[in-house]
Amino acid sequence: MIRAMSILTIAGLASTSFGQNYILRLEGGPQEIDTTTGSVTFTIDVIGDAEAGLGTHMLWGSLALESSGSSLIQNISWVHADWSEYNIDGGYAGNGVYNHIEFGQWETTNWTPRVGSELGERIGSFQISLAQGDDVSGMLDFNLLATSSFGLSTIDIDTGASYYSSPESLVFEGFSIQLVPAPGSALVLMGSILLCTKRRR
Secondary structure (H helix, E strand, O other): OHHHHHHHHHOOOEEEOOOOOEEEEEEOOOOEEEOOOOOEEEEEEEEEEEOOOOOOEEEEEEEEEEEOOOOOEEEEEEEEOOOOOOOEEOOEEEOOEEEEEEEEOOOOOOOOOOOOOEOOOEEEEEEEEEOOOOOOOEEEEEEEEOOOOOOEEEEOOOOOOEEEOOOOOEEEEOEEEEEEOOHHHHHHHHHHHHHHHHHHO
């Protein structure tokens, strides 16, 4: 697939834009999670977007995912959006890392982009399961990664022109979740802070 894309670019049928013009971002997950009462499963969406003039719909792309707090992550699964007809799912690698994913739709004669593939819409979703953590606190970070020469291609429904991101033109926007400690841990932490304050006085 990548070889075919390179040929199209060389032939002048596709254009590559430089500057940070394409975005793959994570959004929609919870802002805060408490794992003290048991395991938790939540969803984070992957959104594809591009600046004005670089198409109207998403065509192809690829990505991977990494996260901090890997010891707390039990599993990650991927669910592609309904519009994506071509899908490669590398699966969960463990340690908070999700392998190479590809997505896209087939461009044929008299073809129109599928509903839901408009720029700014969802590419798919990660479903993430966390194990119970009785004394867990801090930030849990999720970041998207590049896995090929381009991460997102777009097409203009009016002109038929297609565009491809380059490593220099693609921005990845991650997502962070605050892990809430157990009430007992919070009280111990507050007590330690007060004790230190008294000692300084």
